[in-house]
Each structure stands twice: as C-alpha cells, then as structure tokens.
Amino acid sequence: MTGQVILALGVFLTAYVLIATEKLPRMTTALGGAAAMVLIGATNDTGMFFSEESGIDWNVIFLLLAMMIIVGILRQTGLFEFLAIWAAKKARGYPFRIMVILVVITAVLSALLDNVTTVLLTAPVTLLVCERLAAPPVPFLIAEVMASNIGGTATLIGDPPNIIIASRGGLTFNDFIINLAPIIAVLLVVFIGLCRWMFRSAFRFHPDRAARVMALNEKEALGERSLLIKSLVVVGLVLIGFVARPLLGLAPSLVAMLGAGLLILLARLEPRKVFGDVEWETLLFFAGLFIMIGSLVNLGVIDAVGNAAASLIGDNYDVAAVAMLAGSAFASGIIDNIPYVATLAPITHDLVEAGGAAAKPLWWALALGADLGGNATAVGASANVVVIGIAKRYDHPISFWTFTKYGLVVTAVTVGLCVPYLLLRYYLF
C-alpha cells in the first residue's frame, strides 16, 4: 500500500466520520474531501469531470436536478394537499383509515419523488388533519416518513441511492419496477398492519372532531388549473419516457431534463419559483462524493476491495445477496445511505461483472438494504431528520429513541421479509 493510498483512505474515512456525525455540513465535508483528493494527486480535472469510471456521475446529478425542478413546479399546483384532504374526508375522519390512506399516498408519491420532498409535502397537511381530529400527530408523521422510505425503494427515481445504483449498474426504470415494486407492495401491506399495532393508542374516533375534517374544502387547495394540467401532462410524459427507454434509448437523466425544460416553458413561472426547490447543496454533496470515490477507483482501492469480496464470495451469490441486504440495512441505519451506496456501487459493479447473471441480484439486495435500513434509526435517512425537525418546530418533539424503537421493529420485519424474497425469486428456483 503506497503512501498516496494511505492518505486517500485517511481522507475518505475522515469524510465518512464527519458526514455520519454531522460535525460539518455534508456538502462542505464532501467538497473538502474532494479537494484533499486533488491535493494528494489521487484525481485530476480529466478524472473528475470526464471519466465515466472515476468522475462525477452527471447522469445522477442531472436526473436529481431535473426532478427537483419538476417537483418544485408541481407542488405549486396544490395537488398533494388536495389529495391528502380528499383522502381524509373519504376516510370519514376515522384516524386509522386516515393513516392508512396517508401511508399509501406517501408511499406512492415517494416512488415518484424523492423522500425528503415527499415528507415536506405531506407533513403540513398531516399536522392540519391531526389538529382537526385532535389526534396526536407524531404517530402519523413517523408512519409517513417510514412509508416514504419504503415506497421510495420501488423505483429508480424514488430514492437517491437507487439513482446511483441505476447509473452504475446500467439498470433501467423498468428493471426497478419488475424487481423491487412487487416486494415493496407486500412490505407496504405488512407495514400498515404494523402501524395498527404500534400506534394503536392514537386511533380514538371523535365524531365532532371528524366533522371538522369533513368541513375542510380540499378544492380550495388547488391553484391555477392550467398549471395543474400542464404539470400532470409533463409528469406523465416523463414517466412514459422512463418506461419506454428500450424504445427511445434515452437515459433517465435526459428524459427528466427534457421534461423539466418543457415544464419550465409551459409554466412560465418566475425563476424563483422554478428553481426554489433545487437543493444545490445536495447536488454539490453528490459531486464531492463522486470525486472522493472516483479517487479511490483511480488508486485501485475499489478494485482491490471488489476482488477480495469476489474471492470471499466465490459462487455463493445467494449468501452474498443476504449479507449485502443485512449489511446495507445495518450500515444505512447508522450512516447516510447516499455515501454508503456511492461507495458500494462500484464494488457491486465489479462483483456483478465477475459473477454475471447470478450476481445481478446483488444490486437489488443493495437497494433494498440501503433504502429500507434508513427506517432503523432517527438519523438513518434524510427524510427522518427532516420530519423530526418539523415535528420539533411545531411542539410535537420526536426523540431519537421514540423514532428508533418503532424504526427497529419496522426495519427488522421489512428487511427480514426481503430475505425469502431474494432467495425464492433469484436463487432457489
């Protein structure tokens, strides 16, 4: 091991610790780590900006950017608020029914949007409905963020780790739907059952309070109708573009950027509203991460780890898939799943290249473990941190342990159910 490799590993591990402990803003850490990699000669401008193997993954960056723009415009339509209140009224003000509908809406939305955006959209309307019902909002908020983490696992665009996995693994939108959506549908049903048990004391029905929910007028939440129609048409076209990749041959990032461009043209909103939801810090965080990991690729560290893992695994890809699932779930409960997956993706790529079809389910094990593992603790996923922040701001604090005691149960059950799914679907028959 050369001095340069030792230095690069030191930079990488230090950045990981700083990201996990949040001692510095994660963007600062990732860009600082990237700068350190440049200074020690582990990468250069060509490597960072133009290399497919060790550079910034522009497909990921531009897919995220485009989806942020589309969601930023779509949220101005009031569609999400309309749906949530309409659903609460359909439930006739019964708290558990409302939770079920909110969980399903959140999970479906989360499959199409990123998880943080989803919970930012659903949390205010949840607080409103709970206030009307005189129901405790904490169980509802926890259920929604967990539903968001579960639902986001189903698609390529549902969770940032999936975008990284798709790009590194050359996997399509349809691959995710075919391989992950079925188990996520099952997990969602099981999760609803868990909610009934975990939050059983939160479902007291008060007819007078239910009447207050029924008095809400959801149609008033809808903004300009023409913007709603334009947005829905563009979102529909983008989804068709994702699904029709085999026919069109367009990468998801291109489809999303074309959709975002079209929606900007049609919506004619001021730039502040168009780009208001773009999280530039998140995009720079991704760029910094890719540069750090690309540096390890340049120095041969990722190849060495991949080769060691391949020789350890041999032909036992079923065991490897279960280990990947469990290990990823454990790691994602402790550290942010984005840097974790960004690190594991090139290693998994090497394993799948070496193992062929038998090794391909490792991608699904990585996605399931990393995404579902985010539910385990209060800091396991960005969406958890966001919801806990919102709850605190409105005097409904959720402690680390309150979240984690539910999170561990949900993670154990959901990840546990993924084990037979992976083995039965890919290895035993």
Added chain:
Amino acid sequence: MRAADLQVALPVVRRETNAVEAGRLIADSGLVGLVIANKLGVPTAIVSAVDVLRLMVPGYLLDDVSLAAVFDEAGAAELWEHLAERTVGEMLDDEGVAVRKILTIESDAELVEIAARMVDARTQIALVRDSPRDAPMFVTLPAVIKTVLASAGAPDSRSEEQ
C-alpha cells in the same frame, strides 16, 4: 429636522408578552413594528408587524400556504383560539422571523442620516441615543417618510383632498 424633533415614545414588549397583547399594540396604534426589550427593560431588537402576524398563524400554514384556503369560516375561527398561549419569545426563536438588532441614532442626527441608516439597517424603528433609560424614545419609519415628503415640498394628501 433632527432625530430629537421626530422622536416619540413607543410601547415596548418582552419575551413573555403574549401574541394577543403584541397584536393589540399593533392593531390599536397602527405600529409598523414592535420594540423588544431585554430582562432589564433595555430595548434591544425590533420585529416588523408582519412577523407579529406570523406569530398568530399556525406554522404548518406558513410551510404550505395553499392549505390556508381549505378552512370554512368556523374552522378558521378555531385557529385563533390559542393565540394567548403564544409568546413573543417563540417569535424570537423562529428561524423564519427576521429579528433585527435595534438601530441607535444620535439625537442630533439629520433627516438624511436617519433615512440612510434606517434603509441600510432595513428597520422600521430606531432608538434615539441618550433618551432616558426608563422612557426610551424612538424614530419611526412613517414619521421619517412624512418628514422627507414635507422637505421635498410634496403636498400632504389630506391638504390635497381639502
């Protein structure tokens, strides 16, 4: 015209002042902002009237303004029931509220200096230095603008109507 000529006494609130009392000061006196004093009663900060209104509106409606439209009249009325439970201190702790350190100006500051300093500090109220500690005096934005207009020879709207 100097600060000493424009100065007026204003009510001062503290962290523990509730939203009803704070709102009443604005509603009854037409104030553009409120002066906040520390534990010793010394004016230290100001907040604008719109931030006091922010204290009265449930936070989730500020996070998602489109939700404010879904209430009927009775439902909206219920939202104001808990006003007395909210305090100025909560507003000061709210990251969304622009609490400004109070601007202090000399009592002999000329109108143009007062105007420039208030614009620079983006403040609606300035504390006049050397005013009595137990009866602090302030210069307010409407008074400054009114005096600027008078100095510019712009006719008073009331005199125009006459």
